Amino acid sequence: MMLYSILGFANIALIIIGTSPFWVRSLGNLLFPKRNVQTNKLVKKLRVLHKPLGACLLIVVIVHGYLALGTPRIHTGTLLGIFVLVTVVLGAIFTKVKKPALFKWHRLIAVLSVLLVILHLLAPNALRFISG
Ligand code: HEM
Ligand code: HEM
Numbered sequence: 001m002m003l004y005s006i007l008g009f010a011n012i013a014l015i016i017i018g019t020s021p022f023w024v025r026s027l028g029n030l031l032f033p034k035r036n037v038q039t040n041k042l043v044k045k046l047r048v049l050h051k052p053l054g055a056c057l058l059i060v061v062i063v064h065g066y067l068a069l070g071t072p073r074i075h076t077g078t079l080l081g082i083f084v085l086v087t088v089v090l091g092a093i094f095t096k097v098k099k100p101a102l103f104k105w106h107r108l109i110a111v112l113s114v115l116l117v118i119l120h121l122l123a124p125n126a127l128r129f130i131s132g
C-alpha cells in the first residue's frame with residue numbers, strides 16, 4: 001500500500017477518534033440511558049484528545065494531499081483540505097476568543113468536512129469537470 005493511502009486512512013481514524021466525545025455521548029445516551037455517569041466519564045477522557053488530534057489531522061491531511069496530488073489542483077481532496085483547515089483554525093481561534101459564533105461555525109464547517117470526506121471517498125474525481 002502506498003504511503004498516501006495509509007495516511008488517508010489515518011485521517012479517517014483521526015476524525016473518528018477526534019470527534020468521539022460528541023458521538024460517544026449521543027450513542028451512549030441512546031444505547032445505555034441508565035449509564036449516564038459512565039458515559040460522562042468516558043466522554044471527559046475523550047475530550048482531552050479533541051484538540052491534539054485536530055492538530056495532528058491538519059498535518060497528516062497536508063502530507064497525504066501533497067503525496068497523493070503533488071502540485072495543488074482542484075480535486076475533492078483539495079476542497080476537503082480547505083474545509084479541514086478552516087475547521088481547525090476556527091477551533092483554535094475559538095479556544096482563545098470565546099465567541100459563540102466562532103463555535104457555531106467550527107461545528108458547521110466540521111460537519112460539512114465530514115460530508116466532504118464521504119464525497120472524497122466515493123467519488124474522488126467528482127470535481128474533474130471543473131479542473132478539466
Ligand atoms: C480529512 C481529509 C482527508 C481524508 C480523510 C482523505 C482520505 C483519503 C483516502 C482514504 C483515500 C483512498 C486511498 C486509497 O485508495 O488507497 C484518499 C485518496 C486520495 N486523496 Fe485524500 N483524504 C483527505 C484529504 C485529502 C487532501 C487535502 C487531498 C489533496 C489536496 C487529497 C487527495 C487525494 C487523492 C488525489 C487521492 C487519490 C484519489 C483516487 O484514487 O482517485 N486528500 N484520500
Ligand atoms: C486544533 C484543532 C481544534 C481545536 C482547537 C478545536 C476546539 C474545539 C473546542 C474548544 C470545542 C468546544 C468543546 C470542547 O472543548 O471539547 C470544540 C467542539 C467541537 N469540535 Fe473542535 N477543535 C479542533 C478540531 C476539530 C476538528 C478537526 C473537528 C472535525 C472534523 C472538530 C469538530 C468539533 C465539533 C463537531 C465540536 C462540537 C461538539 C458539540 O456540539 O458539543 N474540531 N472544538
